[in-house]
Amino acid sequence: MSLPQIDNGVVIPPSRWKCARCDKKDKLRLNLTDGMILCGQKNWDGTGGNNHAIEHYKETSCPPAVKLGTITADLEAADVFSYPEDDSVVDPLLALHLAFFGIDFSPLQKTEMTTAERELDQNTNHDWNPIQVSGQDVEPIFGPGYTGLVNLGNNCYMAAPMQVVFSTRSFNSRYYINQSSKMAFEMAPADPTADLNTQLTKLAHGMLPGKQSVPALENDDKANARTTLVARKGVGKANSAIKQILQMNTNGSLASAIFTGCP
Numbered sequence: 001m002s003l004p005q006i007d008n009g010v011v012i013p014p015s016r017w018k019c020a021r022c023d024k025k026d027k028l029r030l031n032l033t034d035g036m037i038l039c040g041q042k043n044w045d046g047t048g049g050n051n052h053a054i055e056h057y058k059e060t061s062c063p064p065a066v067k068l069g070t071i072t073a074d075l076e077a078a079d080v081f082s083y084p085e086d087d088s089v090v091d092p093l094l095a096l097h098l099a100f101f102g103i104d105f106s107p108l109q110k111t112e113m114t115t116a117e118r119e120l121d122q123n124t125n126h127d128w129n130p131i132q133v134s135g136q137d138v139e140p141i142f143g144p145g146y147t148g149l150v151n152l153g154n155n156c157y158m159a160a161p162m163q164v165v166f167s168t169r170s171f172n173s174r175y176y177i178n179q180s181s182k183m184a185f186e187m188a189p190a191d192p193t194a195d196l197n198t199q200l201t202k203l204a205h206g207m208l209p210g211k212q213s214v215p216a217l218e219n220d221d222k223a224n225a226r227t228t229l230v231a232r233k234g235v236g237k238a239n240s241a242i243k244q245i246l247q248m249n250t251n252g253s254l255a256s257a258i259f260t261g262c263p
């Protein structure tokens with residue numbers, strides 16, 4: 001990495017680092033160009049730093065900074081972040097760049113996750129619900145087309161696409177407007193629980209009229225929503241019907257997604 005370093009007399013002490021602009025003593029970044037120690041970015045939930053490192057980059061255009069808490073004797077594992085690329089980069093000369101500011105990296109202990117480790121941690125442990133509604137006033141809505149689906153065990157993979165496809169006009173007319181539950185049962189084979197048409201029709205008539213989509217105070221959580229358990233059984237057994245639907249449905253990729261992971 002060709003990195004100009006400014007010889008401004010900065011010597012970094014071996015410990016007790018602190019942001020030059022606030023009192024933050026963790027989540028610190030050392031700018032490898034000018035030796036400034038500043039705090040990292042603030043996270044959406046208020047944790048992290050106070051954005052002083054990135055503000056410094058915007059003011060000075062000094063691009064890479066190393067996360068001080070990721071420096072150990074194993075320098076290859078240290079996280080060097082490049083602001084213009086908004087990503088981690090490899091600095092094969094990191095030992096020299098640290099030595100420029102007087103840092104002996106060998107005794108340092110790791111105190112912070114690298115960007116890659118943090119992303120992996122977020123992907124494996126992240127709860128998506130808070131971030132999706134972050135900063136928004138979300139009001140529950142009720143009525144026709146707004147019936148939820150209870151997640152029983154591991155059927156969320158099916159509940160989510162079912163809600164999407166039943167919001168489309170084609171599924172709405174095929175399984176709700178143009179077909180009653182009575183018609184579906186009359187056409188069904190001996191075992192209607194294994195019949196995809198019957199189960200999707202039943203699901204449509206449960207979800208779309210909105211009879212079970214009422215404010216929570218007037219009902220309990222489970223009564224507010226349908227389940228997809230029997231429909232899932234029908235999907236799993238009706239392989240030929242699935243192929244027909246995939247052919248009929250103009251949005252084949254979405255329909256494929258519905259049936260991914262069916263038993």
Ligand SMILES: [Zn+2]
Nearest residue numbers: 019022039052
């Ligand atoms: Zn700061």
